[in-house]
Amino acid sequence: MLKRKEVLKLNHELLKKALEGDELSISKIFTNIEYSTKDGMEYLKELSLRAGNAYTIGITGSPGAGKSTLISDLIEEYAKNDLKIGVIMIDPSSPFSKGSFMGNRIRMQDKTMLKNVFIRSIASRGFLGGVSAEAIMLMEAMDGLGFDKIIVETVGSGQTDTDIVSAVHSILVLVIPGSGDEIQALKAGIMEIGDFYVINKSDKIEAESLYNSIKFAIESGETNWRDGWKPSIIKISALKKYGISELIQGITQHEKFVKEHDLFIKRIYQRRHKIIELYLKKKIDEVLLNTIRENEDIISEYEKKGTGLTETIEEIYENFKKKI
Ligand SMILES: Nc1nc2c(ncn2[C@@H]2O[C@H](COP(=O)(O)OP(=O)(O)O)[C@@H](O)[C@H]2O)c(=O)[nH]1
């Protein structure tokens, strides 16, 4: 494990309070990081120096699969052991209603447990599924704030999920029986990424055939055995809290595997690599959109002027390069 760096300059009141666990200060810092403000990037820098200890878990699966419900089960179990848990939910539809849905679920349970739990819901803002630079930056920040477990919920969407894979230690793919989704998911490649295939709502009769088809996919080598870990299939009911302790045991075993194979720090470096990559992509995208906007006249008039399509692209590309 990386050694937790000593706090160098704690003169920043907000950071100091956040490190002491003050929720409002944490929220303010996260908003700054999420919007990449100058302060936000400073906080991220400071927190990144202190990061490198948290165990990170990604949960992906189609909307309605039960990811949020499962997260509240995991929170409950981990909080019993006095662990500090950070949750990031990336919600493409309505971040606030889902956030409060989550809050309501948890509020129903033992309140003392919640002192160690911080849930952040972020909008995907046009990002097509998977995970965004902001989400991974918040993971890094949570790690720096001393959370023991960080759970990220993302909407499964095939290829973009590869971003979340490289940013977390364990990845759980949540599937439900009888939805027909799984066949699509298998084809789209989402079934290749899991360290765990978690069959939720598994009291349904179709659960068995889903189990068998995933088992077949794993054993026939159709799925990826990430760093040599044979993916596990676990049947649960997130709502009825069935199979949760088995899942937690599985994750604990995987954590052991990750640490024994020197993957713990490797994945933290991969996460930082991902932050750099996705952040730069976002910045470049912004410049690109601006360039296109500013060159709208060239685009709309190229046919009239008799300029070729390729020349038009090249001209705009030259203008784009000047702005980068
Ligand atoms: N019957 C049943 N319903 C479940 C189970 N887990 C979750 N649900 C329900 O499925 C719906 C979607 O759950 P949610 O956690 O919001 O899914 P998400 O979109 O993947 O986060 C909710 O109405 C849950 O109560 C389960 O194990 N069995």
Ligand SMILES: [Mg+2]
């Ligand atoms: Mg959800």
